[in-house]
Amino acid sequence: MEKSNVVLHVADVHKRFGGLHALADIDLQVEEGKTHAIIGPNGAGKSTLLNVIIGKLAPTSGQVVFDGTVLTGRKPYQINQLGIARVFQTPEIFADLSVLHNVMIPALAKRDGMFTLNMLRALDSETGIRAEAEHMLEDVGMLGRREMLAGSLSRGDKRRMELAMCLIQHPRLLLLDEPTAGMSRHDTNTTIELLKKIKSRGMTKVIIEHDMHVVFSLADKISVLAQGRIIADGSPDEVRGNPKVQEAYLGGAH
Amino acid sequence: MTTFMSRKDLFLLLGFTIVVLAMPIWLAPFGAGYPDLLQRFMIFGIFAVGFNILFGLTGYLSFGHAAFFGVGSYAAVWSFKLLTLDAIPAMIFAVVISGLFALVIGFLCLRRSGIYFSILTLAFAQMSYNLAYSVLTPITNGETGLQLTLADPRVLDAAMGQTFVGQPVPTLFGQQLGGYAGFYFCAGFLILAFFIAQRIAGSPFGMMLKAIKSNQTRMQFTGFNTRPYALSAFVISGMYAGLAGALLAVTDPLAGAERMQWTASGEVVLMTILGGVGTLVGPVIGAWIIKYFENILSALNDNILARFWSFLPDGVSDVVVKITSKFVGDGWHLTLGLAFVIVVIFLPGGIMEGVRRLAALFRRSGSSSPKTSARTQPAE
Numbered sequence A: 001m002e003k004s005n006v007v008l009h010v011a012d013v014h015k016r017f018g019g020l021h022a023l024a025d026i027d028l029q030v031e032e033g034k035t036h037a038i039i040g041p042n043g044a045g046k047s048t049l050l051n052v053i054i055g056k057l058a059p060t061s062g063q064v065v066f067d068g069t070v071l072t073g074r075k076p077y078q079i080n081q082l083g084i085a086r087v088f089q090t091p092e093i094f095a096d097l098s099v100l101h102n103v104m105i106p107a108l109a110k111r112d113g114m115f116t117l118n119m120l121r122a123l124d125s126e127t128g129i130r131a132e133a134e135h136m137l138e139d140v141g142m143l144g145r146r147e148m149l150a151g152s153l154s155r156g157d158k159r160r161m162e163l164a165m166c167l168i169q170h171p172r173l174l175l176l177d178e179p180t181a182g183m184s185r186h187d188t189n190t191t192i193e194l195l196k197k198i199k200s201r202g203m204t205k206v207i208i209e210h211d212m213h214v215v216f217s218l219a220d221k222i223s224v225l226a227q228g229r230i231i232a233d234g235s236p237d238e239v240r241g242n243p244k245v246q247e248a249y250l251g252g253a254h
Numbered sequence B: 001m002t003t004f005m006s007r008k009d010l011f012l013l014l015g016f017t018i019v020v021l022a023m024p025i026w027l028a029p030f031g032a033g034y035p036d037l038l039q040r041f042m043i044f045g046i047f048a049v050g051f052n053i054l055f056g057l058t059g060y061l062s063f064g065h066a067a068f069f070g071v072g073s074y075a076a077v078w079s080f081k082l083l084t085l086d087a088i089p090a091m092i093f094a095v096v097i098s099g100l101f102a103l104v105i106g107f108l109c110l111r112r113s114g115i116y117f118s119i120l121t122l123a124f125a126q127m128s129y130n131l132a133y134s135v136l137t138p139i140t141n142g143e144t145g146l147q148l149t150l151a152d153p154r155v156l157d158a159a160m161g162q163t164f165v166g167q168p169v170p171t172l173f174g175q176q177l178g179g180y181a182g183f184y185f186c187a188g189f190l191i192l193a194f195f196i197a198q199r200i201a202g203s204p205f206g207m208m209l210k211a212i213k214s215n216q217t218r219m220q221f222t223g224f225n226t227r228p229y230a231l232s233a234f235v236i237s238g239m240y241a242g243l244a245g246a247l248l249a250v251t252d253p254l255a256g257a258e259r260m261q262w263t264a265s266g267e268v269v270l271m272t273i274l275g276g277v278g279t280l281v282g283p284v285i286g287a288w289i290i291k292y293f294e295n296i297l298s299a300l301n302d303n304i305l306a307r308f309w310s311f312l313p314d315g316v317s318d319v320v321v322k323i324t325s326k327f328v329g330d331g332w333h334l335t336l337g338l339a340f341v342i343v344v345i346f347l348p349g350g351i352m353e354g355v356r357r358l359a360a361l362f363r364r365s366g367s368s369s370p371k372t373s374a375r376t377q378p379a380e
């Protein structure tokens, strides 16, 4: 494996919350086009790691590099404009707007950049963006709900819509924080199918997931996080066979 | 035309225009069909429409917008004094100055959000108010207020060789702007202001403002720098306030600092909430209702009340007069407060929510279509 394939490099990152060492000496390399899963028990620091990557939190030390650009110190919107989108553990959506508008907004961000004063143009004339959003909603199976208020969707639908909001930007790197958490069996399965579908599109993904079926069916590479440290990483098979992982995480779960 | 404006928006604008222009007729039976009050309906309607762009669309509650109103008034009067008595340059000057002022204040206040933003705007507005009475007296003429005099230079008028006899008054192309002329002048601006607000609300930019109100965090992780959006909304609403203030100066060319006081800032908040936050028509209706009742109730006094309650037995009528007198005259704010509390408790979406509920009631009884699922709420 060559270095040049690495698109995201989390280099020696530490994050402290007061006395809590939430991330300790994290070094993570994600290869272009691969799906990289991060697993670990609750409170291991998985979400914190994603927060550091997208600029929601500043690391105490260390830095994150994306395709040669240092992300650390940049604003979340700048990081997004570089091509990184995220699905949150609890959906971050525009609850007061329609599903269609929720998906059109990120498409406009992609097209028009971080600020445009286009206040005399009619939204109704954005037929291209609208068609794109409708197409995206069809992909995630939500076209029929496009006029609904996003806040009134079921939890599973909110997550799928959020996924559509990220995918419509065609990000180079997609971060997914427990995309199936709290979903019904049925919703989980449709989401996995959807994720498999995107897997074939060649987008780089970092996914945090509890469901081992999801992880082993999607991931090319797995890193195991426990108490803020990466205790193992490798291919799914390597990780499955690792005794340290068995002990720290999989042992209890299986 | 379809992409320029949707049919629905066009009908709304048309309906609004008709209602506004016909106000002298349909308000006459309510005792409100006289120019002085009608002008104020227009002026405060503009103020509220603009305020709603910041508060209703973007979700930032400013408690200091009267400052921009006041600045607009001062700027307009200065234009009358220094340049010309014609109203158009005064309006342009006022909108530009209040926009610049809003740019500075907005830049500072928008470093915070929520209650801290509100407090900052309140602090800046009170500062402006106090400055107008102290350090800035050369500009504001302090407590006396800024007014027109015969000795004003009016360089443009002088260059055109125009001279005035008697007290100078604002004009439009040489015509005096008193009475109904003043009303139609203001009405034109209200309709224009409404049209622009409609365009903004229906634009991609307007959708971004609504998205900021809904979830600012998601906006940032979606690639939007939310600060310039909020600042634009702040400046636009500041310019609306300045326009309203300038119109008040056109109809009554005397600018005083009390226009900038926090009660005036609070009033526009009440207008917006009473009418319906985030709707286009609501704030205008809120402004009209508040100005109407201010006018009616503050004119009442004990004598009028005594005559009104005279059908009651002597002892009882005295008591009733005593109680009701607290709610009229200078005490009309008490009535306003009460009405406000009632609306907010029973109709949190303001009068427009009442209208929507009524419409829904009619629709349900009219047709039995089970269309009760959560559909997107159209922005009126």
Ligand SMILES: Nc1ncnc2c1ncn2[C@@H]1O[C@H](COP(=O)(O)OP(=O)(O)O)[C@@H](O)[C@H]1O
Pocket (backbone or CB within 6 Å): A017, A020, A022, A040, A041, A042, A043, A044, A045, A046, A047, A048, A049
């Ligand atoms: N903003 C924060 N402030 C303080 N402590 C935090 C913050 N975010 C997370 N933590 C703590 O850091 C640890 C890791 O949290 P998190 O990254 O959410 O875990 P995971 O996603 O792996 O379940 C937890 O102990 C959590 O309480």
Ligand SMILES: [Mg+2]
Pocket (backbone or CB within 6 Å): A046, A047, A048, A089
């Ligand atoms: Mg988590």
